[in-house]
Structures are given as C-alpha cells and as structure tokens.
Amino acid sequence: MTALPDPDGTRVLLIGASEFTSxxxxxxxxxxxxxxxDLFTDLWKLPPGHVTVVANPSIPRDVSRAxxxxxxxxxDTLLVYxxxxxxxxxxxxxxxxxxETSDPKSVHDxxxxxEWIRWPVEKSPAMRRIVVLxxxxSARAFGVQSAAAALEVDGTYLLAASAETAVALxxxxxxxxAFTGELVTLMQEGMPGGPxxxxxxxxxxxxxxxxxxxxxxxxxxxxxxxxGQAPFIRNAAYTPPPEPTLVTGPPQAPEPLRTDQAIAEIYTARSLADTLQAIADAAVSGFGYELACVNLVRPDGDLIVAALAGNPAAEALITGRVGSRASWDRRLHMGEDWSGLRFIPHTEGWVLNDDDVPQWHTEGPPPEHDDGWHPDDRLFAPMYAPHGELVGVISVDRPKDGRRxxxxxxxxxxxxxxxxxxxxxxxxxxANMQRALVRLDREQTALRASEESFRQAFEYAPAGxxxxxMGGxxxxxxxxxxxxxxxxxxxxxxxLRRYSFSDLVHPEDVDVLLRTSAEGGSGELxxxxxxxxxVWVSVSNSVVADTADGPRFLLTHVVDMGERKQRESELERRATLxxxxxxxxxxxxxxxxxxxxCDTPDAAPGANDPYGLEPYAPHRHRGLPIGPDPTLAVLHFGVDGFKPYNARHGRAAGDAALVEIAGRLRNELDRERSGGGDREPAVLARIRGDEFVALVPDLDKAPAETLVARLRQALRTGPLEATGILCWATCGTTADQVLGRSGELLHGRKLLPGPTRT
Known part of the structure; x- marks a missing residue:
C-alpha cells in the first residue's frame, strides 16, 4: 500500500451522536x-455518496446497519468514525x-x-480498515479484539481519543x-518540513x-x-526541497563556546539527579542549542529520559519515559559520523518518528541555506565510560544560529x-545513582508492578x-x-498526578489526613x-509494596460520603430547628x-472542673439576680386559646399565627441583645406546640421585667394573645427542673383572670 486510497473503492462512514434523551x-x-x-471528500477526491453521515442514530440497530x-x-479503504x-x-x-435513546442505567440494551462494529470490520474485503473512536x-475497544481479528494481519488501524479508563473531552x-479538533487541524494545515x-x-x-x-x-x-506507515493523506504543508545554491561571502563567526565553564558546572553537582540536569542545562546555555536532553542507560540496558532543558512542555511530556536499547543502537548507527557524534538528517530521520524512543517534535520552516538546521534533524552525543561502556546519550536540537x-x-x-x-x-x-533512578522511574515501576488482576480491580472499582x-x-x-x-x-x-492529598484536603481536615496517612489509617475528610x-469522603489506606527501607506505595480507597453527610446534616437540622x-x-x-x-449551687473555684479543663473551657456560674454571679433568665410564654382558634380557622391559620408570634419574639430579643457590648445571644425555642421559651443570659431583674413587658406588648397586636412568666435558672438545678418549674408557673398564670398576664 504505497498510494493514497482509491476513491472508487473507498467508503467513509461518519457516525455522530450529539442529542440524547438521558x-x-x-x-x-x-x-x-x-x-x-467535507475534509475527506476533498482530500481523497471521493465521489458523491462515498461519504455517509449518520447523525443522531436513534437505536443501536441504526449504527450496525450503516x-x-x-x-x-x-x-480499497474503509474508515468508520x-x-x-x-x-x-x-x-x-x-x-x-x-x-439518541441510550440510558446510562441500562447500557447493555x-x-x-x-463488537457490532468490530465484527463486520474484521470481515471487510477492504485492504485498509480504519476505526476512529x-x-x-475508547481505548477499551483494544481489549475486545478477537483472536482471529483482522488486526493480526495487514490492513486494520484503531485510533482512540482516550485511554480505557479516561474520559474524552x-x-x-x-x-x-478536543481530539477531532486537533486531528482536523493537522490534516488541514499539514506538517511543515514533512514528507x-x-x-x-x-x-x-x-x-x-x-x-x-x-x-x-x-x-x-x-x-x-x-x-500505520502507508500514505494516508497528502501533506498540505509540503514544499519541495530547494535547489542547491552557492553561498558567497565571508563565513559567519561562530558564537564563543563556554566549554570550560559548562564542564566545571557538571562536576560541581552533588547528586546524580543534579548532575544530569546540569548536563542538560549547560548544553543549552553553553553551546547555543534551544533544547537538550540527557538519556541515561538503566541497569536493564534501556535508556530513560533523565533530564531535559530548554522547553518546560517537553520536559513535562517525556521526562521519565523509556526507550529500548535496540532503538537507540539503531539511531547511533544511522546518519553521519561526526567524529564521535551522530547526525541524522531529516531526509533519513523520518523513519524514526514512530519508534519507542521518547522524542519531542519541533515546528518550524525548512532551512534557507545548505548548512541550515531542519526541524527534523537530529544530533546525538554518546557518552562512553573510560572502559568503553555506553553511559548515556545527549541529544540536542535547534542551534540558535539556525545552522548545523x-x-x-x-x-x-x-x-x-x-x-x-x-x-x-x-x-x-x-552512591546516589540508585536513589535517583528510583525517583525517575517510580511511576513506571509502580505501573509495571501491578498484576493484571490488581489493575482490573483498581481501574474499574466503583469507588475512588x-x-x-510514601516517604522521601x-x-x-x-x-x-x-x-x-x-x-x-x-x-x-x-x-491529579501533580497533586498530593495534602494539596487537595480542606484546611480544617489536615489533622485528619495526617492521622490516616499510614497503614490501616481511615477517617472522613x-x-x-x-x-x-x-466533597466529603471516607478514606482508608493500605500498603501496596514494601522496600528495604519500609513502605513504598500507599493504596488509598476514597468513598463519596456527600449524600450521607447531607442526610446527617438534614437530620441534625430537623433535630435542632x-x-x-x-x-x-x-x-x-x-x-x-x-x-x-453545673451541679454545684455555689461558685467555688474548680468545683465544676474536676479534670482541670477550666482554662480551656471556663464555666460561668449562674445565680439569682440578687447575687454577684451572672444570671440566666427564663422567659416562658404560652399562646392563649390556640386550640379553639386552630379548630375554628383551620391548621394553616394556626400555623401562620405561630409563625407570626415566633417572629415577634425573635425580633424583640434581637433588639434587646443588640443594645451594646459583646453579649451572649438569647436562645429561643418552641415547645409543646403552642409554647415558647427564651434563655437570656446576663440580665438583671429590672431589665428582665422590662423585656417581658415589651414582649407582651409586641404580642398584643397579633391574632392571638400570650401569657408569659419570668424565672431564673441557677446552677445546682437541672434543665428538667427549670423547665418544669417555669411550666408550672405559666399554667398557674393562665388560670388567673385578665386579658394580659405576666
């Protein structure tokens, strides 16, 4: 397959679901x-009808039929998208x-x-079969290929927008x-300097x-x-190579090289990791290259990208990734030998675009001069130990003067x-190499160390x-x-790989996280x-693997507790309000x-603090208004004639009357508490249906009687009147005794004649 798809024998099927019911x-x-x-019709010169669009298929049968x-x-070519x-x-x-009608709660039917796409594609007579998801x-499709699938022979290519456990965007x-947008851009704009x-x-x-x-x-x-190596489309940015031209004029003086300074810097590094980074940095700052990468030989012979300088995006993408020794040996025997360096011009290097060596592709126009640097040129500087063993390879790219x-x-x-x-x-x-390699290779080691059964349980677990x-x-x-x-x-x-749980945890839950960050630790945060x-979650931890120095990886189970916390909050609210x-x-x-x-009638120091906690939570002893202790006034109100009113006007009217009474009581209490100073707020509660109790701290007798009068006056204008009494809660009594006494006083007052009683 050395030519573009034949228009007469090519079919493109584009399926898209943009509207859904669920x-x-x-x-x-x-x-x-x-x-x-429009793009495939133009690029492949397809006749009308050879591109079929199925928009918003209603049922699965619509897809399989198309x-x-x-x-x-x-x-010749079959492309299903x-x-x-x-x-x-x-x-x-x-x-x-x-x-269109798919239900996430009933995916299977x-x-x-x-499989309904895979089965027909496997049996297609087309020489090229391409599936784009x-x-x-979408990469989950990789795991369902049959043993006799056409993927085992020439002619089928599967392209997925995301990993098998990742979402598309x-x-x-x-x-x-996101995926189709970048694909379309590449097909429309092409690759400058490419074939x-x-x-x-x-x-x-x-x-x-x-x-x-x-x-x-x-x-x-x-x-x-x-x-994958057969021609797919014509490169829209392709330009034929220029005819050789003779460059005249005096040669340009090269930039001064700081070789001695660069060498001195790499010898002063303290650790292997620092040495590797210094090598990359000095290659950029001292030798005039825009990008430099240090590939280090691992104990197994493969080369890992250990350091990179000149491009933060490239550093984030390929640092820590591994290329096989066979691929590197191939590179070090290609191209031109420059007295120990290996230069691979772009005319030969394109065959390396898809090997397993991590690489960063730079963009740019083709060179204007014979000795100009092409964006796809490659230059490698092998590093050999004194006894001839390969230590690593320095790869550099894009000289700043634009020339080889x-x-x-x-x-x-x-x-x-x-x-x-x-x-x-x-x-x-x-003795720093082993630790540095562990740091550089930790993520890949963790991935490889997982058995398939663990991977399945990890990736497909319903909980996070x-x-x-751990450590370090x-x-x-x-x-x-x-x-x-x-x-x-x-x-x-x-x-997520950029964070630790300490970066994500709520500031108030840091202590909980620290307590749970160990074997067997669990908690809610x-x-x-x-x-x-x-979001509220429950976390529990267990050790995945051990090293000689102790636990190395921590497996954390994260369960969403949001709904439970909402239910607990609602139950607490109902119990409180x-x-x-x-x-x-x-x-x-x-x-x-x-x-x-407290249980003590007098205010002797420490009487209510047997465990010595008073410096942290001091107790304010409550007494009668005739003594020196702070007071706690109890105002108990009962609605007069509520039951007859409720029966006569209906429950809705009765509820409205209670709401109005509650609002008036709250407003008067708020007004009294806002009279100045840092005063404790009053506590207002509704009890027994038609009674209200207010706890007002730090109130002397005269202000308390004035407050009762104001509350009585506020309730006179409502649909119902209320009877109220004033008493005092003192230490040495219980809550049941205080409310029992106030209830007795209130009900006794209700028996007295008169429209208003306090």
Missing amino acids: LDGLSAVAGNLALLR VQEAVDAAT YAGHGLLDPRTGKLHLAT TATPY DCCY SPPGEPLT EYLDLDTLFTRLRTRLVTRDRPEPQRLCRNQL PGAQAREALRTYAFHSAIAISMARLR MAIAE DSHGRLLRANDALCRLLGRPQST RLGRRDGSY DELTGLYTESELRIRLARAL
Missing part, C-alpha cells in the same frame, strides 16, 4: 461530522457507543456494543471536540504531542501491521559528552482509588488515580474539586440549658 448533549459532535465530511452497508461497499458518549456496561466492563473509554465554547504524504503513525505522533501539551486526554492507537554545527562546535560537544560521562560515573560512585508515594521528599504525591476518583474530584488523571467546592418557625426544638433547648448549668 445524557448530556454534545453540540460539538455535529461540527465534527460536517467538517470531516456499518454493514459501508463494509459491503468498500474494496464515531463521536459521542462512550458508556461501560457495569456487568462486563465492555465499551458501548451511545445513541440501549447502547451499541463495540472519539468517545470516553468536548471543551465548552469550542466548535469541535509529501503523511501516514497514520506520523499523524498520531504529532496528534498525541499537541493534545498532551494542552493538558488534554492522551490518544491511543492499536496497529500490529504496516498500515561547524567543526569547532562539534569538537566542543564531543569533549563535553566525554566529560559528562566521567561526571555521571563519579556521581554513581557517590489512588496510589501515592515526594511523600503523598499521587502516582495513579482511577476513573471513579477523577470523576469524584472533577479532575483528569494527568492533573473533605477533598477539593476542580470547581472549588469540597423547628420546621414551622425555624426556632430551636425542645430537645435542643434542654441541651443548651444543661450546658449552661
């Missing part, structure tokens, strides 16, 4: 379909593609199983989804780089054959690589789960989080969501009154 709408999907239809029709018609919601069957964990959990306000024809592997590599650097879901692919290094610059870089190898060996001799580091400078840093935790906190996995809100009036309930009144009183 799911959130995806308006960007409609834009995906319209733009892709797929089968496309399969039957395609003989789906955009919409990806759903998982909770019983099997398999991927389903949502249709309302959404399209991915732009939906959540439709950014608000953007006309296309005339772009293959799927090249597109995927650039697509992944652009998405990851924008903190968007990382796409995935599956292709076990050569289809001259003889002097090459010799300086070769010398620098020689000294860098010695500096690394010295750092290893200082996370793996965090990065204690608590999240290495991995499952989809349930990402959804609970509203944060993608790539973002609040974690911050992406929107700034907090009266639903009708909003005043305190009788039970809450008794609790507050009991707290205000």
Whole structure:
C-alpha cells in the first residue's frame, strides 16, 4: 500500500451522536461530522455518496446497519468514525457507543456494543480498515479484539481519543471536540518540513504531542501491521526541497563556546539527579542549542529520559519515559559520523518518528541555506565510560544560529559528552545513582508492578482509588488515580498526578489526613474539586509494596460520603430547628440549658472542673439576680386559646399565627441583645406546640421585667394573645427542673383572670 486510497473503492462512514434523551448533549459532535465530511471528500477526491453521515442514530440497530452497508461497499479503504458518549456496561466492563435513546442505567440494551462494529470490520474485503473512536473509554475497544481479528494481519488501524479508563473531552465554547479538533487541524494545515504524504503513525505522533501539551486526554492507537506507515493523506504543508545554491561571502563567526565553564558546572553537582540536569542545562546555555536532553542507560540496558532543558512542555511530556536499547543502537548507527557524534538528517530521520524512543517534535520552516538546521534533524552525543561502556546519550536540537554545527562546535560537544560521562560515573560512585533512578522511574515501576488482576480491580472499582508515594521528599504525591476518583474530584488523571492529598484536603481536615496517612489509617475528610467546592469522603489506606527501607506505595480507597453527610446534616437540622418557625426544638433547648448549668449551687473555684479543663473551657456560674454571679433568665410564654382558634380557622391559620408570634419574639430579643457590648445571644425555642421559651443570659431583674413587658406588648397586636412568666435558672438545678418549674408557673398564670398576664 504505497498510494493514497482509491476513491472508487473507498467508503467513509461518519457516525455522530450529539442529542440524547438521558445524557448530556454534545453540540460539538455535529461540527465534527460536517467538517470531516467535507475534509475527506476533498482530500481523497471521493465521489458523491462515498461519504455517509449518520447523525443522531436513534437505536443501536441504526449504527450496525450503516456499518454493514459501508463494509459491503468498500474494496480499497474503509474508515468508520464515531463521536459521542462512550458508556461501560457495569456487568462486563465492555465499551458501548451511545445513541439518541441510550440510558446510562441500562447500557447493555440501549447502547451499541463495540463488537457490532468490530465484527463486520474484521470481515471487510477492504485492504485498509480504519476505526476512529472519539468517545470516553475508547481505548477499551483494544481489549475486545478477537483472536482471529483482522488486526493480526495487514490492513486494520484503531485510533482512540482516550485511554480505557479516561474520559474524552468536548471543551465548552469550542466548535469541535478536543481530539477531532486537533486531528482536523493537522490534516488541514499539514506538517511543515514533512514528507509529501503523511501516514497514520506520523499523524498520531504529532496528534498525541499537541493534545498532551494542552493538558488534554492522551490518544491511543492499536496497529500490529504496516498500515500505520502507508500514505494516508497528502501533506498540505509540503514544499519541495530547494535547489542547491552557492553561498558567497565571508563565513559567519561562530558564537564563543563556554566549554570550560559548562564542564566545571557538571562536576560541581552533588547528586546524580543534579548532575544530569546540569548536563542538560549547560548544553543549552553553553553551546547555543534551544533544547537538550540527557538519556541515561538503566541497569536493564534501556535508556530513560533523565533530564531535559530548554522547553518546560517537553520536559513535562517525556521526562521519565523509556526507550529500548535496540532503538537507540539503531539511531547511533544511522546518519553521519561526526567524529564521535551522530547526525541524522531529516531526509533519513523520518523513519524514526514512530519508534519507542521518547522524542519531542519541533515546528518550524525548512532551512534557507545548505548548512541550515531542519526541524527534523537530529544530533546525538554518546557518552562512553573510560572502559568503553555506553553511559548515556545527549541529544540536542535547534542551534540558535539556525545552522548545523561547524567543526569547532562539534569538537566542543564531543569533549563535553566525554566529560559528562566521567561526571555521571563519579556521581554513581557517590552512591546516589540508585536513589535517583528510583525517583525517575517510580511511576513506571509502580505501573509495571501491578498484576493484571490488581489493575482490573483498581481501574474499574466503583469507588475512588489512588496510589501515592510514601516517604522521601515526594511523600503523598499521587502516582495513579482511577476513573471513579477523577470523576469524584472533577479532575483528569494527568492533573491529579501533580497533586498530593495534602494539596487537595480542606484546611480544617489536615489533622485528619495526617492521622490516616499510614497503614490501616481511615477517617472522613473533605477533598477539593476542580470547581472549588469540597466533597466529603471516607478514606482508608493500605500498603501496596514494601522496600528495604519500609513502605513504598500507599493504596488509598476514597468513598463519596456527600449524600450521607447531607442526610446527617438534614437530620441534625430537623433535630435542632423547628420546621414551622425555624426556632430551636425542645430537645435542643434542654441541651443548651444543661450546658449552661453545673451541679454545684455555689461558685467555688474548680468545683465544676474536676479534670482541670477550666482554662480551656471556663464555666460561668449562674445565680439569682440578687447575687454577684451572672444570671440566666427564663422567659416562658404560652399562646392563649390556640386550640379553639386552630379548630375554628383551620391548621394553616394556626400555623401562620405561630409563625407570626415566633417572629415577634425573635425580633424583640434581637433588639434587646443588640443594645451594646459583646453579649451572649438569647436562645429561643418552641415547645409543646403552642409554647415558647427564651434563655437570656446576663440580665438583671429590672431589665428582665422590662423585656417581658415589651414582649407582651409586641404580642398584643397579633391574632392571638400570650401569657408569659419570668424565672431564673441557677446552677445546682437541672434543665428538667427549670423547665418544669417555669411550666408550672405559666399554667398557674393562665388560670388567673385578665386579658394580659405576666
């Protein structure tokens, strides 16, 4: 397959679900379909009818029927595209593609199983079969390929917008989804400096780089054959190489190189990690390159990206990733030998775009001069130990003068690589290498250490789960989080890896987190969501693996407690506040009154503090208004004639009357408490249906009688009158005794004649 798809034998099926009855709408999907239809028609010169758009299929049968029709018609190239919601069957964990009527509570019989697409595609006579899935959990499709699937032979390529446990993204306000938007941009704009024809592997590599650097879901692919290297589309940015031209004029003087200073810096680093970073930094600052990367040989022979300088985005993307030794040996034997350096021009290096060596693709125009640096040129400086063993490779990119290094610059870089190898060996001799490699490789080691059974339990658990580091400078840093935790906190996995639980916990719950951050620790706390809100969770911890120095990884289970906390809060509110009036309930009144009183009639120091807690929570001894102790007045009111009024006018009128009485009492008490100074608030409660009790602290006899008179006056203008009494709560009595006595006084007053009584 060395040519573009044949228009006559090609069929493109574009399926998009943007409107749903039980799911959130995806308006960007409609834009995906319209733009892709026009794009494929133009790029592949397809006749009318060879691009089929199925917008908002109603039921799964609509999808499977369209797929089968496309399969039957395609003989050269078959491309099936789906955009919409990806759903998982909770019983099997398999991927389903949502249709208009899909119900997330009944995925198995309302959404399209991915197998309904896979089966026909496997049997298609088309030479090229391409499936593109732009939906959540789309890489889950990789795990359902049959043993005899066409993926095992030439001709099938599967491209997924997200990992099997990650969600896809439709950014608000953007006309296309994140994955399709970047794919369309690459196809429309092309790749400056690239070959005339772009293959799927090249597109995927650039697509992944652009998405990851924008903190968007990382796409995935599956292709076990050569289809990924076959021409897919013409490069829109392709320009033929210029004719060779003779450059005249005096040569430009090279920038002075600070070789000695750069070498001195790498020898002063204290640890292996510092040495590696110093090598990368000095290659940028001292030798005039925009980007430098140090690839270090691991004990197993593979090379890990240990340090990078010059581009923070590239550093975040590829630091810590690993390339196989076989791929590196291939690179170090390609291209041109520059006296110990290895230069691979872009005319040869394009074959390396899709190997397993981590790499960062730079953008830019082709060079204007014969000795100009092309964006896809590669320059490597191998670092060998004195006995000839490969220590690592320094890779540099984009000289700041835009030209390939001259003889002097090459010799300086070769010398620098020689000294860098010695500096690394010295750092290893200082016994820091093992710790540095553990830090650099920790995330990959954690991922590889998990058995498949653990991975299944972790990724598909209904509750949130996370793996965090234990001990060291990065204690608590999240290495991995499952989809349930990402959804609970509203944060993608790539973002969560930047945090530890201490960064997410509510400030008031830090102590709880510290108590639970150990083997067997558990507790309830609040974690911050992406929107700034907090959610109550229950966390429990257990050790995943051990090292010689102790626990290494902590497995944390996170269970959403939001609904339970809401129910508890509602129950507490109902137990504390009266639903009708909003005043305190009788039970809450008794609790507050009991707290205000002690068991000792006198105010002897320490009499009510047998455990020595008074300095932290001093008790204010309550006495009668004739003594020196602070007082606690009890105002007890009963509504006169409430039951006859309620029977005559109805329950609604009775409730309204109680609400009005409660409001007048509250207003008068608030006015009295706001009279100046830092005064304790009064406690007002409704008890026994038609009675109200107020606890007013620090009130002498005369002001108390004045307050009763004001309350009586405020209640005169309402639909019902009230009888009120005044008494005093003193230490040495109980809440039941105080309220029993006030009730007796109130009911005795009600027997006396007269329209108003206090």
